[in-house]
Amino acid sequence: xxxxxxxxxxxxxxxxxxxxxxxxxxxxxxxxxxxxxxxxxxxxxxxxxxxxxxxxxxxxxxxxxxxxxxxxxxxxxxxxxxxxxxxxxxxxxxxxxxxxxxxxxxxxxxxxxxxxxxxxxxxxxxxxxxxxxxxxxxxxxxxxxxxxxxxxxxxxxxxxxxxxxxxxxxxxxxxxxxxxxxxxxxxxxxxxxxxxxxxxxxxxxxxxxxxxxxxxxxxxxxxxxxxxxxxxxxxxxxxxxxxxxxxxxxxxxxxxxxxxxxxxxxxxxxxxxxxxxxxxxx
Amino acid sequence: xxxxxxxxxxxxxxxxxxxxxxxxxxxxxxxxxxxxxxxxxxxxxxxxxxxxxxxxxxxxxxxxxxxxxxxxxxxxxxxxxxxxxxxxxxxxxxxxxxxxxxxxx
Numbered sequence: 137x138x139x140x141x142x143x144x145x146x147x148x149x150x151x152x153x154x155x156x157x158x159x160x161x162x163x164x165x166x167x168x169x170x171x172x173x174x175x176x177x178x179x180x181x182x183x184x185x186x187x188x189x190x191x192x193x194x195x196x197x198x199x200x201x202x203x204x205x206x207x208x209x210x211x212x213x214x215x216x217x218x219x220x221x222x223x224x225x226x227x228x229x230x231x232x233x234x235x236x237x238x239x240x241x242x243x244x245x246x247x248x249x250x251x252x253x254x255x256x257x258x259x260x261x262x263x264x265x266x267x268x269x270x271x272x273x274x275x276x277x278x279x280x281x282x283x284x285x286x287x288x289x290x291x292x293x294x295x296x297x298x299x300x301x302x303x304x305x306x307x308x309x310x311x312x313x314x315x316x317x318x319x320x321x322x323x324x325x326x327x328x329x330x331x332x333x334x335x336x337x338x339x340x341x342x343x344x345x346x347x348x349x350x351x352x353x354x355x356x357x358x359x360x361x362x363x364x365x366x367x368x369x370x371x372x373x374x375x376x377x378x379x380x381x382x383x384x385x386x387x388x389x390x391x392x393x394x395x396x397x398x399x400x401x402x403x404x405x406x407x408x409x410x411x412x413x414x415x416x417x418x
Numbered sequence: 419x420x421x422x423x424x425x426x427x428x429x430x431x432x433x434x435x436x437x438x439x440x441x442x443x444x445x446x447x448x449x450x451x452x453x454x455x456x457x458x459x460x461x462x463x464x465x466x467x468x469x470x471x472x473x474x475x476x477x478x479x480x481x482x483x484x485x486x487x488x489x490x491x492x493x494x495x496x497x498x499x500x501x502x503x504x505x506x507x508x509x510x511x512x513x514x515x516x517x518x519x520x521x522x523x
Contacts, residue, residue: 153487162489166496173503181507194451207448214444222437225479229430233423402479409471412444413464417451 146388161396165403172407175360179353179414192350195416202269202299204343205354206260210416213256214408220249221405224398231391236383240376243394246401247372250365257362263301264343264351270314270332271339272296298332314340354415361411364404371397436478443471 143149144156152159183191189198195205227242314332341347345355375382375390375397382390447467451460477483482493 151488153485153489159489162492166492169496169500170503173500177503177506180504181510184507193457211444211448215441218437218440218444221440221475221479222433225433226430229426229433232426399480402475405479406472406475409475410468413447413451413468417447418457418461418464 146392155392157392157396158399161399165399168403172360175357176410176414179357182349182353186349190348193418202297204264204351205416206263207416209256209260210412213253214412216249216253216256217405217408220246220253221402223249224401228391228394228398231387231394234387236379236387239394240379243372243379244376247369247376250369250372254362254365254369257358264355266301267343268300269339269341269343269347270298270337272298272332272336273338357411357415361404361407364407368397368401368404372401432478436474439474440471443467 142156146155148154149156149159154162192198192204195207196203223242223245227239227246230236230242231239314334314337343351345352375394379390382393447464450463450467453460455463482489
């Protein structure tokens with residue numbers, strides 16, 4: 137059974153011009169384009185359909201001026217992912233030049249950079265889930281409130297917003313109050329305990345996926361991309377660990393496998409290249 | 419695709435150059451986003467830069483520039499349907515009868 141050779145698993149197929157594994161991964165990537173394409177399309181529909189002034193610009197709420205998304209972190213993450221793409225292709229190149237040790241080292245660096253990307257992403261996500269925002273019906277009477285006058289085509293409008301960071305968002309008390317314990321941060325309004333009458337509150341929420349259409353879009357797109365990063369890391373780690381024996385048995389086969397892994401990894405990088413400006417900069 | 423060690427060595431230089439270009443274009447993307455331009459223009463500039471970066475990754479890191487044959491037809495069809503997907507929201511907004519009414523008012 138093991139002696140049966142699969143045709144074109146190493147040399148190019150005359151019809152497709154590439155070995156079967158590579159052709160397979162390209163077809164998979166084409167289906168991935170459709171997956172992300174559908175979500176990009178949904179993003180366009182939601183953004184174009186959003187009422188004026190409700191969709192954040194430059195990751196920033198238009199009415200309150202609050203920075204929802206951290207552009208600096210995403211910028212660093214973009215550079216990290218681009219660098220990981222380079223180390224991936226350098227790994228393939230080293231193996232092609234018959235240098236296994238160097239090839240595996242670059243493969244491991246790629247894995248480590250993917251880890252750095254996810255750690256930065258974790259802190260970004262954590263920042264959202266620990267952020268609470270209370271929008272009041274009237275800009276009145278709450279200690280630490282921030283009254284903002286926003287101008288739209290329909291005229292001026294005053295709103296009151298309380299922002300803060302805390303592991304626990306707050307508790308709704310039986311006597312009709314929302315009690316917030318907020319951790320002190322430089323960028324937010326208050327750093328103490330706050331009691332707000334429930335009937336004064338228009339909306340109280342964390343910056344989770346259910347907070348707004350924008351954040352739902354953000355978490356869906358970056359979440360799906362993050363899952364792809366994790367998937368890539370699993371495959372890369374597998375080839376780092378099993379590389380030595382694979383290399384001994386059939387070095388050419390191992391090189392092809394790394395090339396296919398690389399194709400997937402570059403695609404993950406490519407998706408981020410589009411996600412970064414779309415979510416953070418526009 | 420490159421096969422000999424000499425050819426790969428020559429490619430290494432290209433990989434580093436592409437890396438440099440991608441890093442510079444990332445900085446440019448962030449810098450341009452801070453310019454005071456209309457949203458339409460901002461989208462056009464951002465997508466233009468993203469397309470250049472994406473093409474660099476696809477052509478050089480994914481070696482598409484040295485591939486031949488059927489893969490291009492598959493990718494062309496893929497890109498075509500990708501744009502159809504992106505156009506779907508525009509099609510949903512297209513209501514000639516409704517827009518006629520608005521003009522009449």
